[in-house]
Amino acid sequence: MGGLSVDGVYGAGSRSRVRSFQDDAGLTVDGKVGPQTWRKLRTYGKALGWKSGVTVYMCKASSTDFRFSVWNNSGKAADWTFYVSGGHFSGDAISDDRIAAQGRIAAGAYDSTKLTVWIGNYDNDHTTTSVRNFSRNTLPACA
Incomplete structure (x- = not known):
């Protein structure tokens, strides 16, 4: 985790x-x-990346959509962006001690490049490139 x-x-x-x-x-x-x-x-679903108490999850919502969720356990409100080759996705800022589904992206194969998390404000960013690639074959179905 x-x-x-x-x-x-x-x-x-x-x-x-x-x-x-x-x-x-x-x-x-x-x-x-x-x-x-x-x-x-x-x-x-599957944890794709985590940094500074924020974890981004992904699962297969349907044959054409993936659903992404975020868990914030950072101690403060946080915002985040997950970068993949050719683009990015992000959800709403989320308060501490909260986990929630945040949105959907089109199903496909994605090469992940980095996760950036902003804790408290946009001046305090934390970035990691230790993130997981994902596709239909690697993600579990959403329960």
């Missing part, structure tokens, strides 16, 4: 991140990834 490195260990950092997700998604907070948490994660 956003902001953690994959090491195969479900440790304190993973439990803390899961508890935050559960709280922000309106689930029972227990730090365990049980059936309700898995269902909610499938609602949003």
